[in-house]
Amino acid sequence: MNSRKPFLLFGLLAFGYAFLYIPIISLIVYSFNESRLVTVWGGFSTKWYGELLRNDQILAAAWVSLRVAAMNASFAVLLGTLAALALVRFGRFRGRLLFTTLVSAPLVMPEVILGLASLLLFVAMEQAIGWPAGRGMTTITLAHITFSAAFVTVVVQSRLAQMDTSLEEAAMDLGARPWKVFLLVTLPVIAPALVAGWLLAFTLSLDDLIIASFVAGPGSTTLPMVVYSSVRLGVSPQINALATLIVAFVTLCILVAGWLMHRREKQLRQPRPGH
Template structure:
């Protein structure tokens, strides 16, 4: 084992370098004075000022954040309900269909999801007149369709390993099922809900393929703007925007990790 340790450490360092060196170089070159992103000509923060004047990028970023927040919230609600049905109700009519619908978006190519939802929205607009055109609402529906599957898997795993004796004791003491869920079940699965919300938020914020199918001219998300800009050459403003996003994501991950750590610590103290 000791002989293999240097090899394992080398593989680990190579993996981390492969993942994080491109991100680090992107952050460094966001402070480059030159417009050429591959030529360092001096330290400058002018591209952050240019970014604040770019209404197209800022508008697309704000729209993507709104869509991601709505998608994550809806996905947590729907995914939790699906996970509860699969874990707590072992046998019911339609269980197989529900399992297929929950797992299908995990393995379905995004091109197929985007095309099928586009055809669905066009047919609905023809028959009932809604949605009238494609915009923010259709993107939220499309993102929720596949993001809720990831939330359901995360919450289902947490529910499957949950100690049911706490709920049973509360029910024996006269608590109603709804109160048991909000006072006992929900706090216990809160780490899974937070993890699912962050996962759905990230998936929605990062999506390009599905959003390209279901969006209209008035709803252009940030990945679509970045992709169209990169095709003409990487702009230093894109590096500045990516640096800000990396910073915000890092802060969000640290806060979520702290919340999960406190929750796990509290649960361990209660169990002792």
């Protein structure tokens, strides 16, 4: 019985990972396919990468998406960190229940609802105060900040909750002002979570089709919007090439981040000389 169980478990694990990775691997393999027919192998070729890099529509959309994603990530980290601090460090405050609801609801709220709601807000705001004028990158960024800040909050919140508060207390006892404690003690400890939160917010924004479709205007077509309209017309090896580049980039980022964190943990564990 006991010798059979790990075998069964191993089989189920392998099935799960195969399910997760076969589609991604097939995307990568067929991005190097000479043939236009995505599922017929016509020999090795990198020509779709060349075509992708000459596709002005995709490049322009990618540039819009990257700018929106970077702006969104920076603001989302700011708001998300403040929200996490409020939730972890401030205990009870007036309206806390509503606050926690508002922070966590965007995590699961269907995107069609978020998109429609954001658009109707921007239209009403334009009628009432004249801002934001029209729709474009500003409205996409504003709508993205709201839902990605929720994800940043979750990430930073867990790091703050794990943190040893005696460090902060010691700094306070020694007479440091609260903002100084935050800058010199708290911030360095939660820095990895801020980086992770920024990257998460960046990818969420880069990946979003639905909210952007609702709140975009002329001249602010994002990368997912271009990918979606081309995918609707059928499979295209250029999209495979794009997917491969994204997977390669993300894998690289995760490997580098993992290596940096591993090194950091090691350094923290080693006793410092002279102590």
